[in-house]
Amino acid sequence: MTTDQKIRMLLWKGLVAWMLATSFACARQAMEETARADSCFWIVRQLLFEGNKKTKEEILLRELALLPGDTLPVAHWQELLTRERNKLFNTDLFVTVEAWIAPDSATCGQLVDIHYRFRERWYVFPVFIFELADRNFSEWLYDRGADLSRTNYGMRYVQKNLRGRNERLELLFQQGFTRKYEFFYAFPYIDRNQRYGLELRTQFMRNRDIPYISQDNKLLYWRSESVNRERWNSEVRLRRREGFYLFHYLTLRYKREWVADSVLVLNPNYFTDPNNNLQRYWELQYDLVKDRRDIAVYPLRGERWGLRLIKYGIGGFSDVDAFSIRGEGERYWQLKGNWFADLSGSFRFFWTQAQPYSLARGLGYGEELPRGFQLYVMDGQHFFLLKTTLKYRFCDSSTYLRFMPLEEFRTFPLAFYGRLFFDHSYVSDKLLFYIDNRLANRWLYAYGAGIDFVTFYNVVLQAEIARNNLGETGFFFNIRGTF
Missing domain, CATH: 2.40.160.50 (membrane protein fhac: a member of the omp85/tpsb transporter family)
Structure with missing residues (x-):
């Protein structure tokens, strides 16, 4: 093997090693971020209802799994909130149901409020x-x-x-x-x-x-x-x-x-x-x-x-x-x-x-x-x-x-x-x-x-x-x- 071939071989091995190391580092970082996200929770402080002019809150609370004092995983909060919103909509009491969290940029362990806004049907x-x-x-x-x-x-x-x-x-x-x-x-x-x-x-x-x-x-x-x-x-x-x-x-x-x-x-x-x-x-x-x-x-x-x-x-x-x-x-x-x-x-x-x-x-x-x-x-x-x-x-x-x-x-x-x-x-x-x-x-x-x-x-x-x-x-x- 000539000197040029040896140099090219060393460069190729170095490039492969660098790519493997970089990929491993990126994968490890992604897993760490996912683990941090999965371990990050918000704490529900209160539920705020708006627009339920006739419907009693006890009827609304019966449909909800996320209540004050519960923890809310940051990585899955949108999915869980959509599920809560759908349960309220399926009561057939409302034309529209909106749900959101405030503040929406809360850090891990912070208290958040869940807001629900309703437009009631004609009954x-x-x-x-x-x-x-x-x-x-x-x-x-x-x-x-x-x-x-x-x-x-x-x-x-x-x-x-x-x-x-x-x-x-x-x-x-x-x-x-x-x-x-x-x-x-x-x-x-x-x-x-x-x-x-x-x-x-x-x-x-x-x-x-x-x-x-x-x-x-x-x-x-x-x-x-x-x-x-x-x-x-x-x-x-x-x-x-x-x-x-x-x-x-x-x-x-x-x-x-x-x-x-x-x-x-x-x-x-x-x-x-x-x-x-x-x-x-x-x-x-x-x-x-x-x-x-x-x-x-x-x-x-x-x-x-x-x-x-x-x-x-x-x-x-x-x-x-x-x-x-x-x-x-x-x-x-x-x-x-x-x-x-x-x-x-x-x-x-x-x-x-x-x-x-x-x-x-x-x-x-x-x-x-x-x-x-x-x-x-x-x-x-x-x-x-x-x-x-x-x-x-x-x-x-x-x-x-x-x-x-x-x-x-x-x-x-x-x-x-x-x-x-x-x-x-x-x-x-x-x-x-x-x-x-x-x-x-x-x-x-x-x-x-x-x-x-x-x-x-x-x-x-x-x-x-x-x-x-x-x-x-x-x-x-x-x-x-x-x-």
Whole structure:
């Protein structure tokens, strides 16, 4: 090896050694800084609330984990404060919730104050009702020809946050396709430790048009000039809250349903006893729910799961004897930037010797709706449903409308999302008393794309195009929200 080669070799080794030493020093410094940050805490001195003109502080404090005297890790304070802010927002009492720390440049061990600023909702809603009587907008539009006689109208009075304690009163007077009268009152907490809540509900409904059976996975209706069905339900529900995210519900419910003789002629299996047009029974229901979603109305992160057990028929005063187990789970992720994904699933098992049609619901009702099959019902005893969604957030903004006369309506939020989805489901029907129930006992799937608008007072507008494994393509619309 020549002298020049030796010199180059020494220089190369020196450069490599210097790079390794520098990298090690930088890594060590980064670890030390991380360790110092993880070991650095602030101490919460006090909580300051602003804008809760009606809401009591005890209701706010029930949602918070960071209280005076607690330590707050400097490295994670933004994440923890966002979590606290989301819990307050999910009470559904506020239009906006802001949270910050002062001073924001505090040193390790310093006392800090946590500030919360609220813009309360409008809590009194005497609302005029105009809603569809069918299962969803698409069924009403495509299968019922947008028939306006298949609508409900009336008045609903909603008083939220009664006494500033998040109590809720609802009174309903409804006419149209279904005549309905309802009373509901909810006490979020009935004990000093704010663990137990109570709900009371009673309702009466009357119909001339009723679905008496499903044929080819469509609901068939019977109509006459006289009343064909009357229902009266009453229930009391006890709620127990463990910590912040875990809930237990125990519900005792009484149901009384009468149908005209002609209904039993059309479908002898409508009730358990084909010779009795009055069915009465007690229900005992238990729910276990864990909810750690960031924003309940349109979650982007977090999870929710639940388990429900129902015993239909208690004691010797019930005309029904059945038992069901239902489970559900949801998981939401932020992938990167404005990309999000979610996965949700549900199942139900229903055991009975004789299932009346009045308890025959499988998929296609309420939230148990596979996308791409909005026009169908899949009745049966057991079902499984899995939904997958990929979302992209195009915008998320909030506009302050100064011209609005009421402060509670001046904040106008708007978020716009595009999404791709794929759903698959299965319904098991072993009793086989439905007519041409061709979508049961087979796997179903659908895929498509849609757009979502999330706006004022938790209203979500949805439009989508979907294609299912029956070879059908359709456009579907939906609107949901809370007051």
